[in-house]
Amino acid sequence: MNWNIIAVFFAAMVLLGITSCKVSETNSQIDIRTKTITKQEVADAQKAWGEGIVNIGKVFSEHGDYKAAATAHLNNFYNYQEGTVLFKPTLASQNQFRTDFEGALSYFVAGNSKYPEDAGFAINPWSAVRWENIGTKIIGNMAVAMGNYYFTPATGGNEGKVEYSFAYTKNNTGQLKIILHDSHYPYSPKK
Incomplete structure (x- = not known):
C-alpha cells in the first residue's frame, strides 16, 4: 500500500x-x-416598531436614558448600517427630508440645534400605536407598505391619525429593516 x-x-x-x-x-x-419578504414579516416589524416608539416615551417619562432607547430603536428598525435611509417625518417643515441617522434621532427625541423645529415625537409620549395597512407590495427583497397608523397619547384622549409609506429590505443578516419612512397628516381642506 x-x-x-x-x-x-x-x-x-x-x-x-x-x-x-x-x-x-x-x-x-x-x-x-x-429571500422574499412576507406580509407577516412586515406586519410583525410594524407592531414591534410601534412598541419601540411607546417604549421611548415610557423611558422618557420615567427619567431614563430615552436618547439611548431611541438610538437602539433606530439601529434595530432602520438600515443606516448599510446606507442611506430616506426619512420624511410627520411634523417637519424646515428640514422635512432627512437622509442620516442624526436627523432621524433628532425627530424622535429633539435637542439637536440643526433641527430646531423638532419637539421629540417619540417622547410625546404614546401609549399605543395601531397600524392599518391599505396595501403591502412585495418585490423580492423589498416590501412597501402604505396606510394609516394611529398614535394614542399616554395622557389619554383620542388617537391621532397619520398617513405613512414605509419601504423595507432585508439586511445582510436577514433582518427586515426600514429604508424609506414617509409620514404626514391627512389632507384637511379649508372650509
Whole structure:
C-alpha cells in the first residue's frame, strides 16, 4: 500500500470538505438576503416598531436614558448600517427630508440645534400605536407598505391619525429593516 497516495487522497478529501463548507456558508448568506419578504414579516416589524416608539416615551417619562432607547430603536428598525435611509417625518417643515441617522434621532427625541423645529415625537409620549395597512407590495427583497397608523397619547384622549409609506429590505443578516419612512397628516381642506 502506497502511504503517499493515501495521504494525498486524505488531504484532498479534507480540502474539498472545507471548501464545500465555505461555499455553503456563502450561499446561506446570499439566500438570506435574497429571500422574499412576507406580509407577516412586515406586519410583525410594524407592531414591534410601534412598541419601540411607546417604549421611548415610557423611558422618557420615567427619567431614563430615552436618547439611548431611541438610538437602539433606530439601529434595530432602520438600515443606516448599510446606507442611506430616506426619512420624511410627520411634523417637519424646515428640514422635512432627512437622509442620516442624526436627523432621524433628532425627530424622535429633539435637542439637536440643526433641527430646531423638532419637539421629540417619540417622547410625546404614546401609549399605543395601531397600524392599518391599505396595501403591502412585495418585490423580492423589498416590501412597501402604505396606510394609516394611529398614535394614542399616554395622557389619554383620542388617537391621532397619520398617513405613512414605509419601504423595507432585508439586511445582510436577514433582518427586515426600514429604508424609506414617509409620514404626514391627512389632507384637511379649508372650509
